[in-house]
Amino acid sequence: MTGHGLKAARMALSWTQNDAAEKLGVTQAYLSMVERGTRPVSRDIAAKAVDILNIPATALPLEPYWNRDRDTEFFQRALGSLGYSGFAYFRRSAKVNPAELLMEALDSENLDSRVVEALPWLPVAYPEMDWAWLTFNAKVRDRQNRLAYVTLLASEIADKRADSTTRHALFKTVHALERSRLAAEDTLCRQSATLAERNWLRTHRPAAAKHWNLLTDLCVENLDRAWW
8 A cells, every 4th residue: 555545545535634634543744744655654554544545455565474373253354354245244343455364364274164165255356466475475385276276266256257357367366376286285274184084075076176186175166155
């Protein structure tokens, strides 16, 4: 998020600097410096601006990634705040950059199945997320197979929505990840699966999951159709 973007969002609402400064909890003089670029947009201001000035969550600043070992409620709250209907009761929580949220989810050893089923919604809802940042960090953490499969499911949902632009953009990401596909077998955030469960998934997983060396039965047909 830049000062110029902050100013554009403010002007789109026909707000004065005083109006916006009051709602953001800063002085008009400070906001003026931020808009001119002489002061950076802090994470606190960016987080408030997303809600107050209707700026997309994809504009929230992305910092160097590190695994924070989030719990289930964090992901439920974050997804709800971004608009996922399955966790709508958490919508008042502070927003998280969708790319950061997806990376943290994919980097989790074990996730609640309802959270995993929600992950393909993120690329569909926010196809403009920072894919370069996300792809880079996924590769660093050896999570590119997980990212590719979730993005592939998202592209299939976009296709069912007849959203060819989003489908094409998402499939380009999947195709780019093909060059770095890992041969090692993995799960889709379900490392605690027993040997029996892994053997069952190895036999019953979709062809695309097999291609990406993932032990999962997640497919478009068993996603929540409420957001299709």
